[in-house]
Amino acid sequence: MQRRRTGRRTVLIAAASALGMTATLAGCGGSAGSGDVTLRLVAADYGDSKANSSQKYWDKLVKAYEADHPGTKVEVSVYPWTDVDREVKEMVARGDAPDMAQIGAYADYADKGELYKAEEVLSIPVQADFVAQLTDAGKMNRVQYGMPFAASTRLLFYNKKLFSAAGLGAPTTWSELAADAQALKARGVKIPYALPLGPEEAQAETMQWLLSGGDGYTDDVGTYSLDSAQNVATLTWLKDDLVGKGLTGPVAPAKLNRADAFAAFARGEVGMLNGHPTLMKMAADKGVKFGMVPMPGVSGKTRATMGVADWMMAFKKNGHRDQIGTFLDYVYSEKNVLAFSHEYDLLPVTTSASEAMAADSDDADLTPFLNELPSSQLYPVGKTSWAAVSADIKQQIGKAVSPDGSPAGILGSLQQTATTRDSAG
Template structure:
């Protein structure tokens, strides 16, 4: 998964005004991992079905990899050629620049009411929803059942149990007892899951950054002293271990346990790894919350197609289409109707997603409504690995990141 989540979307047009046709342009991210699974196929099929029911509307979809899609949309907007719709990783900068329609100007009341509330709330900038959740994911602790059986251990429910399990796995020669990917690819995710399991997070309940809180310093001090310092995280320094490499090592049977999202189910399953999934342990019991991630759909105001955009989105977010996307890419639905259907389903594919689905209503998302988050995320990816290095200072690194966040926050506030 390359985005926060990993998903693709392409959108199209709808309803005609008068006798003239309308072409809706959608730029979407690719959640597939090959040409055969490209999101372009999903969206082309959806657009064709929509066009067959709306003679005055064409939907043009352009799908780009997650490495390129955010930059592509920015380039289009900067050049004065914004798409009608974009399905990408972040919306706040465009909302702050007054480029987007509020969701209430686009969606029917029924569609708006169907979104899971904490995902819809995360789409707000200055208390107005501009970001429309598109697909979601949470994290759970994956563990290798074969390696656990050989070590005679059970899945952990507390940090001390996790450390004891990791030591037992190391004693049996497991290469990565607990894989801790704090490398630059997706360190902000692993960091957030640990901050939540330690009882805090990136921000407090009113959205103020609390990166250097006493709880967060304690969390990273524990990681440095009890896991990394005791050689329980494997041969690659956490600051150099990327999430994709950690997932690949798990699929190769070299990892005892790690935080993972739904795509790891297929990746490990293809290699025949016998694995289990449990909630991430907290310091002394259940973690404060699981980390949730969602990607975003948004409608740009430039071309004035609010009615058409909204009608197409009501189609995109029908229960049938939301479930089809979730099934295609192993992601969680963002609507209550589709979530309930998946929860009640007895299919093997849906049952695999139930541990993630169960966590979604209480999960905590990145502070995506802050225009400063992009800069903070970059700084975390670059620096957090140093906090657990042999000569690293958890309090020093977290204090530095807090200063970066505070500066970015005040800068974005004045700019907004």
């Protein structure tokens, strides 16, 4: 979810950029003049420099909005991903909540009754326009509080040169993936399949594999099911058929982070790995010819790919419900959703913008990712326990596929902890 276009050319974006665009915040929703209202929005930065900071996107949008809505001012403060969630948490804790926040999670605030419901601020057409999977992920106890703002999916990337040299085609099943990896290893490929289960983003790689094995982190009613028979079988297959046969390279999966795996693919050292749109630019810049296909399942295409979304939320603290709603309706207009998606090569979160992107030949590079969105499954972000459970997975899951690891044991331990955290609320 971290690329950008200049014109129609793509430029790599670092999700957790070092940039800190910290515009000064006004007091609690203060007034811009008699009868005027000032809305405060805290947003995450999808850029990696001042030149491509999300501040520029918001400044342009706000300027156009204020010109058509006299009496409402909007102040936007943009923070890097490394800081934005903490900044909002601290603002809320000291009683200085912004009117809106565009960050990584909403559940804690919704659970404490601090957010407006989506239906309380958005018009019916705008709320109904969200992609269904994203709407569902934004719900807590069947009520939508999180409004999706940006989305991405994952595909299996493969190195066309390495595959061609080995006479291989893109895999469609696990057995084909393992056979391809074995053939690549025989030809001296350093990392036939990159399996990043290191602490950076192990929860993502794990979820993609669990989905391809027919299950996931939760069951159909939203209860954690980490130690299901299907999940145990999935990690056992990874341990025995990929890691155990030396098909995942010289670095143990528990110590391999996603960023390092992507960099290795861009150097031509990796045969296959799961990736999101960022990897396209990285690989192309290094001259790596690659293909992208849906993640293989046990015996065919997996039932769902992993989706990722970032969230907009509206706080009750300052009582500006009507003004917030009017502004967010504008933010989620087709034109603005497409503008943001094009700027950072993300997937639109609305059906209308998704259809427009699918019909635009200039967006052909994102089409494979867009096609996966309707069947995607997102993290269980509606659970207040998810942040802690995700951290547990990052720290523990790599051990499950180590030579002396126990998939059943690790998943069982994670399930027990997840259940405890969930019960604690």
